[in-house]
Amino acid sequence: MDEQTMCHGGACPRKYGCMRFIGEAGGRQAYFERPPFKDAESCEYFVDARACLACGLTPHEIARRAFEIFKEDRTYHDYAWFLAEALLVIEQVVRGDPAVIAPDAMLADPGTWTFNKRAVSQDDVRIAARAVAGKHAPVQDLHWSLAEASLLLRALEDRFRVVIPRERRGAT
Numbered sequence: 001m002d003e004q005t006m007c008h009g010g011a012c013p014r015k016y017g018c019m020r021f022i023g024e025a026g027g028r029q030a031y032f033e034r035p036p037f038k039d040a041e042s043c044e045y046f047v048d049a050r051a052c053l054a055c056g057l058t059p060h061e062i063a064r065r066a067f068e069i070f071k072e073d074r075t076y077h078d079y080a081w082f083l084a085e086a087l088l089v090i091e092q093v094v095r096g097d098p099a100v101i102a103p104d105a106m107l108a109d110p111g112t113w114t115f116n117k118r119a120v121s122q123d124d125v126r127i128a129a130r131a132v133a134g135k136h137a138p139v140q141d142l143h144w145s146l147a148e149a150s151l152l153l154r155a156l157e158d159r160f161r162v163v164i165p166r167e168r169r170g171a172t
Contacts, residue, residue: 004047010035012043016101017094019047022159049094053155057148065147066140077133079142084128086149088120093156101160114157 006025009015012035016022020032037043069079092100099119132142 005030005032005045007032007035007045012037013040013096014043014046014094016096016160016163017046017049018043019049019052020045022049022156022163023047023052024159024162049156049159050090050152053159054148054152056155057151061151062144062147065151066143069143069146069150070140076139076142077129079139079146080133081125081129083142083146083149084132085117085120085125086146086153088124088128089115089117090149090153090156092120093153093160101164113161115153115160 004020004023006023006029007015007018007020008031009018009021012018012021014037015035032045035043036045074082089100093115097119100116102113102116102119137145
């Protein structure tokens, strides 16, 4: 991301959802002197990480993952549950929920670290899964959406394996 000014994040409440913070810095990377956010909801320089990372997913990757999900041969409601859970985890990650990100656990072994999906309320997952199932989408659409969400989660985890240690080094 050499061509884009990066951000150290600081106290920005949206930093974990912004590519200027979680993106990969180049060798001669420019950074904002101070995080440019005005308040909890506004930063004119915000770059949505979900959209950027999702753009990096190819239809071939998604189709391959959707086929893997199809082969699991689960029920429609299982797929709705898994999709709801993945979407809620993504939402908590970009909000910077420390229970889901669990940066302290990551420091032990960054190579095996993942988001703490158990930190997402099962009641919230149940409500979201009912909403997903209530749309009565074809099961193939659930496979595709779940494939996209799982690949996006993987991409976010890959970025966080770099970001959290970098953030820790910057804080010391």
